[in-house]
Amino acid sequence: MLQQSTLDFLKKLDKNNNKEWFDKNRKLYEAAKADYEVFVTAMHTELTKLEPRMAEYKAKDAIFRIFRDVRFAKDKTPYKPNFGAYFSRGGKKAPDAGYYMHLQPGGKSFLAGGLWMPEAPILKKVRQELDYNFDEFKAIINKASFKKLFNKWEGEKLKTLPQGYTADNPAIEFLKMKSVIVSVPVDDADYTSKTAVAKMIKMFSEMKPMIDFLNRAID
Numbered sequence: 001m002l003q004q005s006t007l008d009f010l011k012k013l014d015k016n017n018n019k020e021w022f023d024k025n026r027k028l029y030e031a032a033k034a035d036y037e038v039f040v041t042a043m044h045t046e047l048t049k050l051e052p053r054m055a056e057y058k059a060k061d062a063i064f065r066i067f068r069d070v071r072f073a074k075d076k077t078p079y080k081p082n083f084g085a086y087f088s089r090g091g092k093k094a095p096d097a098g099y100y101m102h103l104q105p106g107g108k109s110f111l112a113g114g115l116w117m118p119e120a121p122i123l124k125k126v127r128q129e130l131d132y133n134f135d136e137f138k139a140i141i142n143k144a145s146f147k148k149l150f151n152k153w154e155g156e157k158l159k160t161l162p163q164g165y166t167a168d169n170p171a172i173e174f175l176k177m178k179s180v181i182v183s184v185p186v187d188d189a190d191y192t193s194k195t196a197v198a199k200m201i202k203m204f205s206e207m208k209p210m211i212d213f214l215n216r217a218i219d
Contacts, residue, residue: 002039002191006032006083007105014081014106022079029066036083036103037063039196043101044087046201050208053089062087082108089215095122097180097214099204105188111200112154112183113207115214122218127162127175129217134171140209149206155179180214182207 009032013022022029037060044059062085070076081104088098100112115126130137140146158176161167165175174180184203190196 001194001196002103003035004192006035007103007188007191010081010083010103011105013079017077017079017081019078032083033066039191040085040101042197043085043200046197047087047099047204050201050205051087051089051211054087057091062092064092095119096218097211099207099211101200102186103191107185107188109186109188109191110183111186111203112181113204113211114154114179114181116155116179116181118179123178126180126214126217127165129213130171130174131165131169133213134174137171137174137210137213140213143209146206146210149184149203150182152182153177154181154183180210182210 009028040063041059048055064084066080068078068080083103085101086092086098088094088096090096097115102110156178162175190199
């Protein structure tokens, strides 16, 4: 579980997103960061039971920096008002499908899983796998427990047909996807609950067959 003070820090940061405030409250940031790292470590420990290869890297390596790169961004606020971590078999920077945890108080927290905007060669492999084994994929995503948690797909779709596929392909709506991502909202109270890790691992467990399908395509 996370401390309420960690969520409170992110709420304050959202209202005071500037370097002067951040520097004055650096101790609050360091305490919140340390608390989040403990939580991520607990998540990572459990996730290695789903994907043993995750044990090859440290839990803290899954965490994204809070400092924003504003060089090419319209939004020039220097900090992200959230904490995020990405767990995959090859680590945060690997092009593999994996699990994402987003902490942003005020109804903006969520868990997500899948493959976000992969490069063209990987997307081509995923489309081929969907084309060849769509019945298997449908069985995964039509499972009652999966559908109960994840009732929509995230990300952009092609407006035209992907090269090499026809409109009558049974998988065409998935073949148009630029990402294959599902997500589920998480309440603030879920993060501060004693059952936080167990509850979130259960959600990630529901994603696992889909993650495995996508990573098989990449391999």
